[in-house]
Amino acid sequence: xxxxxxxxIPAFLILQTACHxxxxxxxxxxxxxxxxxxxxxxPITQANVGPEYxxxxxxxxxxxxxxxxxxxxxxxxxxxxxxDRLPGGYWKLRVLYQSIEGxxxxxxxxxxxxxxxxxxxxWIKEHPAAAMPRxxxxxxxxxxxxxxxxxxxxxxxEPEGWKTFDQRLDKTIEILGExxxxxxxxxxxxxxxxxxxxxxxxxxxxxxxLFEQSIRLEPTYYYLYQAKAGYLLPQWYGERGEWERFxxxxxxRVGGEQGDxxxxxxxxFQMSNSSSDFMNTRQAxxxxxxxxxxxxxxxxxxxxxxxxxxxxxxxFAGDNxxxxxxxxxxxxxYDLTVWKDDSNFNIFRQEALMRVGKLPRYxxxxxxxxx
Numbered sequence: 001x002x003x004x005x006x007x008x009i010p011a012f013l014i015l016q017t018a019c020h021x022x023x024x025x026x027x028x029x030x031x032x033x034x035x036x037x038x039x040x041x042x043p044i045t046q047a048n049v050g051p052e053y054x055x056x057x058x059x060x061x062x063x064x065x066x067x068x069x070x071x072x073x074x075x076x077x078x079x080x081x082x083x084d085r086l087p088g089g090y091w092k093l094r095v096l097y098q099s100i101e102g103x104x105x106x107x108x109x110x111x112x113x114x115x116x117x118x119x120x121x122x123w124i125k126e127h128p129a130a131a132m133p134r135x136x137x138x139x140x141x142x143x144x145x146x147x148x149x150x151x152x153x154x155x156x157x158e159p160e161g162w163k164t165f166d167q168r169l170d171k172t173i174e175i176l177g178e179x180x181x182x183x184x185x186x187x188x189x190x191x192x193x194x195x196x197x198x199x200x201x202x203x204x205x206x207x208x209x210l211f212e213q214s215i216r217l218e219p220t221y222y223y224l225y226q227a228k229a230g231y232l233l234p235q236w237y238g239e240r241g242e243w244e245r246f247x248x249x250x251x252x253r254v255g256g257e258q259g260d261x262x263x264x265x266x267x268x269f270q271m272s273n274s275s276s277d278f279m280n281t282r283q284a285x286x287x288x289x290x291x292x293x294x295x296x297x298x299x300x301x302x303x304x305x306x307x308x309x310x311x312x313x314x315x316f317a318g319d320n321x322x323x324x325x326x327x328x329x330x331x332x333x334y335d336l337t338v339w340k341d342d343s344n345f346n347i348f349r350q351e352a353l354m355r356v357g358k359l360p361r362y363x364x365x366x367x368x369x370x371x
Contacts, residue, residue: 046337047335048335048336049090052086053087053088057099064099069130076097080186085299087303089265089296089299089306100136101139106146106147113140113144117137131182134175134178135189138173138179139172145165145166145172146199148165165199169196169200176193187223190210190217191221193210194211194231195227197231211227225250225265228243228246229243232246247262247267248263250263251288260295264290267282279313279316283318286313287318293307293309310326311323312339315348324355
């Protein structure tokens, strides 16, 4: 693997959903504060990713619990070659890594974090030539650094928080340097390095070089594009509108259905925790985003999360039939990470039926609707 001067890399990670829009005068989605969840005993994501995804997570974690490091490393090599994806277009390689990384989250206690880190260090001791456990360990230290810092503005962080943050990011960079000299290149190494960049300043040139290396290795690994889009948010190192321009340029550069998928996954990533007017100010791109969903649906099959994301976007696409079509496919299998709560979903479902004339518009009689 080519060694990159990580000390020069700037750094990123922000997850940004839902919507208030003018078409149909649908009310604003009610954004509730997320509950604290200890992911030691829960799935790695609260999104409705589908049974195949969850089954694979359980398989990976079974091997992890049994210290079956040979299987984990062999699976990583296999997936690096096969590029297998799950329904919804999720790369199995990313799910493999995240199944272990996501066993703890930032609300877990330090004791739980340190125990998980120690378990991965045991893997490294038993398999010193393997890059995979070092990449996972580097990502754990990155997330552990953000636990110390917190997610508030810089002026809200205590000096001790900054000190611990810097020390843990130093560990991330040190471990990535070790992993860079082992085995072959992996897009997961680059993803961890890109995600580490937010805490290390804003050397844009170094970040761009790292990103270009990453997509030369795996140009359709959409998580890399999500990482750069987050880096380009105005609250980090970009300017207003810059990440949107980047997403379209990246989509065009890759081209075809894979380019459409990149655009869809970047936008839904940014949408997932953004302000409520996210799509209201981006309606022009909605039809192309739906093309990305259709490509996922065609090539890999859909997942509840993707279907719900596409349905929400479809309300902005200027076609009244699509929301009703997607709502019918969703049925009662809706994803609250998209709609926020049951009442929001029901409001949107009613709006979809109104648009195709299957329910009267608010304040309008059935007779008036039919005229």
